[in-house]
Amino acid sequence: MNKPNESLQKKLKPRHISFMAMGGVIGTGIFKGSAETINLAGPGVILTYIFAGLLLLVVMGAIAEMATVYTNMNMKDFVRKAFGEHVSFIMGWMYCFMWLAVCVIEIIAAGSFLQYWFPGVPLWVLSLASAGLIIMMNMMSVGSFGEVEFWLAGIKITMILVFILLGAGLLFGVIASDNPPYFHNYTSHGGFFPHGWTAIFSALLVVTFSYGGSELIGLTLTETENADKILPKVVQSFILRIILFFTLPILIICGLIPWDQLNGSNSPFVQVLSQTGLQGAAHIMNFILVTAVLSAANSGIYGATRMLHTMAVAGEAPKSWAKVSRKGTPTTTLKISAVILLAGAMLGIFAQDQLFRVLMAVPGFAVLLVWMCICLAQLKLRRTYPVKPSFKLWGYPYITRFTVLCLSVIAIMFMFDEQNRISISVCISFLLILIVWSWIRFRSVRPVNRE
Numbered sequence: 001m002n003k004p005n006e007s008l009q010k011k012l013k014p015r016h017i018s019f020m021a022m023g024g025v026i027g028t029g030i031f032k033g034s035a036e037t038i039n040l041a042g043p044g045v046i047l048t049y050i051f052a053g054l055l056l057l058v059v060m061g062a063i064a065e066m067a068t069v070y071t072n073m074n075m076k077d078f079v080r081k082a083f084g085e086h087v088s089f090i091m092g093w094m095y096c097f098m099w100l101a102v103c104v105i106e107i108i109a110a111g112s113f114l115q116y117w118f119p120g121v122p123l124w125v126l127s128l129a130s131a132g133l134i135i136m137m138n139m140m141s142v143g144s145f146g147e148v149e150f151w152l153a154g155i156k157i158t159m160i161l162v163f164i165l166l167g168a169g170l171l172f173g174v175i176a177s178d179n180p181p182y183f184h185n186y187t188s189h190g191g192f193f194p195h196g197w198t199a200i201f202s203a204l205l206v207v208t209f210s211y212g213g214s215e216l217i218g219l220t221l222t223e224t225e226n227a228d229k230i231l232p233k234v235v236q237s238f239i240l241r242i243i244l245f246f247t248l249p250i251l252i253i254c255g256l257i258p259w260d261q262l263n264g265s266n267s268p269f270v271q272v273l274s275q276t277g278l279q280g281a282a283h284i285m286n287f288i289l290v291t292a293v294l295s296a297a298n299s300g301i302y303g304a305t306r307m308l309h310t311m312a313v314a315g316e317a318p319k320s321w322a323k324v325s326r327k328g329t330p331t332t333t334l335k336i337s338a339v340i341l342l343a344g345a346m347l348g349i350f351a352q353d354q355l356f357r358v359l360m361a362v363p364g365f366a367v368l369l370v371w372m373c374i375c376l377a378q379l380k381l382r383r384t385y386p387v388k389p390s391f392k393l394w395g396y397p398y399i400t401r402f403t404v405l406c407l408s409v410i411a412i413m414f415m416f417d418e419q420n421r422i423s424i425s426v427c428i429s430f431l432l433i434l435i436v437w438s439w440i441r442f443r444s445v446r447p448v449n450r451e
Helices: 014-025 034-069 075-083 086-113 125-136 142-171 204-211 215-221 225-256 268-273 279-312 333-385 398-417 416-440
Strands: none
Touching: 014 398, 014 416, 034 075, 034 204, 034 215, 034 225, 034 398, 034 416, 075 086, 075 333, 086 279, 086 333, 125 225, 125 279, 125 333, 142 225, 142 268, 142 279, 204 225, 204 333, 204 398, 215 333, 215 416, 225 268, 225 279, 279 333, 333 398, 333 416, 398 416
16 A cells, blocks of 8 residues: 555546547657658558557557556556566666657757747757756646646647648648649559558558557556546547547648658658648647647656656655655656756757667667567466456457567567667667666565465
């Protein structure tokens, strides 16, 4: 039983947790990274997004199933119950590492986008300001934080919907243009699969990384009333929204601009909006980008602080880190995350380009490990559930095993990709440190009782 000053408040509503997870996943991955995925596979990359979305659906379904059985537990608790302290310890720290890396990327990206309006202000100043805003939002009460993130992510989602409508209007000639492309760009310039159908698997690596953050729902369980009843419904609607918010914009982009004419230095969204002829389109898109990355960073700090708090309560991090304010905010872990966030903003002064290259791939590898742990936990715990789950993941155990296999293949592809050599070195080194640290930390502790 947690002490009163270690207990998180159950103030998050279904709309809060759904939008928080979408806020974490809809960020630079779609607004900036979509250019890379399209260049890898052409218009056929849409199939990659759909397939990766199906893998995500299994992961989220596994979380929802376990949540209906083990109430008042989050996804890390599920892993701990299935595999004990060692795996739980390693997964927890990797997840924190992932989110903090994401947050550093997002605030530096926010600073670079803000320079569009304030070109004379140094990048590190704007990044620090963005970091300060994120930290202040996370100091709010749980309910207030959820409400702010709901509206912050809502702005971003609304803008994506507007983009889809404007793009569809241009694509089919509803909005006046010189030559509506219709379906021409899907079949020309090498066809729907310009690099062959196998290219959709090459893009799977980047697309899967783009979906990372969706599992954040698994950390909101201890701050949500009746999570065991609410989560299955949230997951079902959430998955549909995520796939649509990724696939429809990609279809619009590939339809309006030939895939081989995308400028990787700019967001594909900016290029599409510039064709609408709307006054201030660039300013509108820049506002979307700033909102997107701040929302993603906001969700990321939430994920990092809650995971660190959970680890402190479980004895896998210093016990003092479990302290919670009267507002229900884990104050100590927020301070630690804030220091890292501020330091990350300063790193942009010295090695901005190198920092992006190294950190962008780091979260993806951690996401793969976390997703595999979740699926493996569901595979093991299903046989020993103390009560019958009110929601069951279909196709057990075959669909879960297939998902684990696919995630393993993607991880191997990541490890042997020469472009990720520095990133994989960082990830593997950190993973080895965690394994050794875990062995030292728990060498004299008897295995936990998983009954």
